Amino acid sequence: MIVLGLTGSIGMGKSTTAKMFRDAGVPVHDSDETVHRLYAGKAAPLIEEAFPGTVRDGAVDRAQLAAQVLGRPEAMRKLEAIIHPLVRADADAFVASHREAKTPLVVLDIPLLFETGGRGRVDKVVVVTAPAEVQHERVLARPGMTEDKLAAILASQVPDAEKRRQADFVIDTGRGMDAAxxxxxxxxxVLTGDNPAG
Structure with missing residues (x-):
């Protein structure tokens, strides 16, 4: 079985690309979706303990949490120390079950694959990219996003050019959906050994 890591900086079209892999019949483990699940479950009490006032009705209030961690490296490291091991355990269980089922290819959608030293967990890496102006436009269209927030997020991520340099495959979502x-x-x-024409 081949484990393909899917990553890319914010606004590059990673979620859309993950859906394309799913549509192609490849099982995908989505880190963001796992975080959402953990924020409403197992991680909530741990996060409330570390960041008081961030949990409402048993689930993490993402806006409250963002207010406490964005642009604060120390707080961000504290949050990552709670959440990353939980997400990783979930992904490991996903990979193990597919290995047992002899699935030929699975995708781990890991937003911070390079930032968290995740290269060793996957066999190959695909990086999703787009021109900087396209990225900028996409991210600033998100509710509550500002230039400052975007700058803080980008500062905490490995630069796009470096990700592309380390990738086995690159998908440029700036070229449109059909090309992607x-x-x-x-x-x-290529990874499943199927003839592209067949």
């Missing part, structure tokens, strides 16, 4: 979908199909064909 074709790139996904090519990668799946």
């Amino acid at each position: 979908r074709a790139a996904v199909a090519r990668i799946v064909a």
Whole structure:
């Protein structure tokens, strides 16, 4: 079985690309979705203890949490120390179950793959990219996003050029959905040994 790591900086189209892998029949473990689940479950009491006032009705209030950690490296490290091991355990269970089922290819969607030293957990890496102006436009269109917030997020991420340099495959989502979908199909064909024409 091949474990493909899917990553990319904020606003590069990673979630859309993950869906394309799913549509191509490849099981995908989504770190963001896992975090959402953990924030409403296992992680909530741990986060409330570390960051009082961030949990409402048993679930983490992301806006409250962001207010306490964004732009504060020490607080961010504290949060990551809580959440990363839980997400990793969830991903490990996902990989183990597919290995047992003899699934030929799975995708681990890991937003901070390079930042968290996740390269060793995967066999190959695909980086999703887009021109900087496209990235900027996409991210600033998100509710509650500001130039300052975007700058803080980008400062905490490995630069796009460096990610692309370390990637086994690169998908440029700035070229449109059809081109991205074709790139996904090519990668799946290469990694599963299927003839792209078949």
